[in-house]
Amino acid sequence: MVENFTQLMQGFAVSLSAYHIALMMAGVMFGLVVGVMPGLGAPNGVSLLLPLTFTMEPVSAVILLTSMYWGALIGGSTTSILFNIPGEPSSIATTFDGYPMAKRGEATKALTFAFLSSGFGALFGVVVVTLLASSITKFALLFSPVEYFLVFVLAFASFIAFGAGSPLKTIVSILIGLALASVGMDTISGSMRLTYDIPELIRGISFLVVVIGLFGLGELLETMQNPYAAKAVTTRLDWAEVFRSAMIWPRHYASLLRSAIIGCWMGIAPGGPTAASFMSYGIGKRMSRNGANFGKGEPDGLVSAETADQAAGSAAMLPMLALGLPSSATAAVLLGGLLIWGITPGPTLFREKPEFVxxxxxSMYLANVVAVIMALATVPLFARMxxxxxxxxxxxIAMICVIGAWTVAGAPFDLWLLMVFGVVGFVMKALDYPLAPLVLGMVLGDRMEDAFRQSMLLSGGKFSAFLGSPLAVVISSLIALCILVAVMGAVRRRA
Amino acid sequence: MPLGDETIVLSRRQAEIGFAILAGLAGFVILFGAMEHDTGWSRSGPEAGYFPFRLGMLLMAASGVILLRVLLQRGPSEPFLSWGAAKKLLAFLLPLIGFVLLIGPVGLYLAGAAYLFVAIGLIGRVPWLKSGLIAVLVPVFLFIAFEYAFKAPLPKGPLGPLFGLI
Known part of the structure; x- marks a missing residue:
């Protein structure tokens, strides 16, 4: 604990420079824009900005991109409340009570509650990350390739069991992602795989181009079918009311705490902010004294959704750094970024690059405070936008997506990939194939295969290696449990 | 038969079947690609084709089950795409494809300006003056941002030397 605290103070010495604070503000601002505009989501936004960070110091780059993520998570709620249009999937649950509150004339109160709850959730998540960082790295040091492979499988298994989509469709999504990852040079033998003599495929398929296609163009095509009619409830913010709301906000401490814990859990175990906000809303509905009013403009409902959303976003940084295991699509993109900057996530990262970690x-402490203030200050601006x-x-936005795909490698071929994945993303979303597992598969694919081949090499090709250590037995049982849950769910839907 | 905006060109059932077949075909293509390598074991563990070969098989199996389940489903299917919606999609996609085709010959900024003018003015029916202004100002802003602020030059086509003078 004490050791974590000293490390954290050294971290502040890195993040509290004028340059980094400016990056945080720029990141949050980009994030707010991305969070507010439908068609520009957090995974897509981070992918668009990532190629521009290739030349930056890794720590500066990661501060910029994570700040963007915080801004996007928080900005998604502005439109949810004022327009009943979630700017981000993770703020869908925010519309349930946020919009009715705004319609009742309590827009300022709803926005203040949403931003403060987000801020609280985020800070709670960062505190958990700070406290657990050294113990999870000690735990992660027990991992050999066998455990790594199993933990990757567990991540996919939990998407199949607890994700929103049908288990079979989730499996198809994961397999497409894994297959896309294996295009190009094989990391172990050096031979070219799945390139079909197309020279452009030799360098592989960039996950950034795929994400911009699936989440950017795909979402634009979706919005094109049902263009939103943006009618704001109000575009004004009454500052005296902001202050009054902030004063009564702590009364919702029970919901705040409960939702923050749910959020952290869903952030560390793969689930991500969207699942966290729905789960917290559902549990809140059953546990809150005002549960019956959920959906009719109940502040407790708004607090439950927003707190868990942001807590999950920040807690997700822990498994991403310590195990290289992202629990959301945006975390997967960030992980891909780490690999590009030459940072290998894993337990040793905490010892080798403490200044980075x-x-x-x-920076997460400060950036989230910046995000709350900037979100409040920019409400009138974004309501008009x-x-x-x-x-x-x-x-x-479509033009920005094309430029984003171009900046990845400056290859015309990528623009055609972008078009293809835009259409594929649109169709997959319309047919309820979840997209996040595909991105996860693409980012984890190579490392998962390496871990598998290394474990097989170490064990001499015996699959019993996957039950070879106590830790491996535990993870394998969890995988079996996930499969059981998925199968039982499928059987129950049939009956 | 004349196509009205309400005419359903694709039912959900057809779309599900189509995508499952495509995913299965992708599985086959992956399987085929993996067979160019050794898909078994050597002394250095699983070979290069081992993993993709199994991915391809699994993908074919999973999409096969989805296909079977859709085929076995009875009852009327919901609509997936109406002619009106399909037209909106094409009206968005075709100019975008034109934009990508133009980047090679005339550079990204000029192609972008043309694209914005067509997509916003012609298709979005925004007044000419307004869409013209957007079509000029957005590429100018992007030019300043990418060439100077981000130092990530974008293709400029034959206008490149001209920009060099700035």
């Missing part, structure tokens, strides 16, 4: 963790019709913003 603790610089990032310490949303009223620009989609026939204008749509093509501009």
């Amino acid at each position: 603790w610089g990032l963790i310490s 949303m009223q620009v019709p989609f026939s204008i913003t749509g093509p501009i």
Whole structure:
């Protein structure tokens, strides 16, 4: 504990420079824009900005991109409350009570509650990350390739068991992601795989291009079918009311604490912010005194959704850094970024690059406070921006997606991939194939295969290695449990 | 038969079947690609084709089960795509494809300006002056951002030397 605290202080020495604070503000601002605009989501936004960070110091780059993530998570709630349009999937649950509150004339109160709850959830998540960092790295040091392979399988298994989509469709999504990852040079033998003599495929398929296609163009095509009619409840913010709301906000401490814990759990175990906000909303409905009013503009409902959403986002940084295991699509993109910057996530990262790890963790404290303040300050601006019709913003966002895909490698071929994955993303989403597992598969694919081949090499090809250590037995049982849950769910739906 | 905006061009059932077949085909292509390598074991553990070969098989199996389940389903299917919606999708996609085709010959900024003008003015029916202004100002802003602020130059086509003078 004490050791974590000293490390954290050294982290602040890195993150509290004028340059890094400016990056945080820029990141949060980008994030707010991305969070507010439908068609520009957090995974897509981070992918668009990532190629521009290739030349930056890794710690500066990660501060910029994570700040963008915090901004996007928090910004998604502005439109949820004022327009009943979730800017991010993770703020869908925010519309349930946020929009009715706004319609009742309590828009300022709803926004203040949403931002403060987000801030609380985020800070709770960062404190958990700070406290657990050294113990989880000690735990992670017990991992050999066998355990790594199993933990990757567990991540996929839990998506199949607890994800929103049908288990079979989730499996298809994961397999497509894993297959896309294996295109290009094989990391172990050096031979070219799945390139079909197409020279452009030799360098592999960039997950950034795929994410911009699936989440960017795909979402634009979806919005094109049902263009939103943005009618704001109000675009004004009454500052005296902000202050009054902030004063009564702590009364919701029970919901805040409960949702923060649920959020952290869903952030560390694969689930991600969207699942966390829904789960917290559902549990809150049953446990809160005002549960019956959920969905009719109940502040407790708004607090439950927003707190868990942001807590999950920040807690997800822990498994990402310590195990290289992202629990959401955006965390997967960030993980891909780490690999590009030459940072290998894992337990040794905490010892080898403490300034990177603790610089990032310490920046999360400050960036989330910055995000709350900037989110409040920019409400009038974004409320007006949303009223620009989609026939204008749509093509501009599409053009930004094309530029984003170009900056990844400067390859014309990538632009065609972008188009293909845009259509594929649109169709998959319309047919309820979940997209996050595909991204996870793409980012984890190579490392999962390496771990598998290394474990097989070490064990001499015996599959019994996957039950060879106590830890491996535990993880294998958890995988079996996930499969059982998925099968039972499928059987129950049939009956 | 004349196509009205309400005419359903694709039912959900057809879309499900189509995507499952495509995913199964992708599985086959992966399987086929993996067979160019050794898909078994050597002394150095699983060979290069081992993993993709099994991925391809699993993908074919999973999409096969999805296909079977859709085929066995009885009852009417929901609509997936109406002609009106399909037209909106094409109206968005075709100019975008044109934009990508133009990047090679005339560079990204000019192609982008043309794209924005067509997509916003012609298709979005935003007044000419307004869409013209957007079509000029957005690429100019992006030019300043990418060439100077981000130092990530984008393709400029034959206009490149001209920009060099700035």
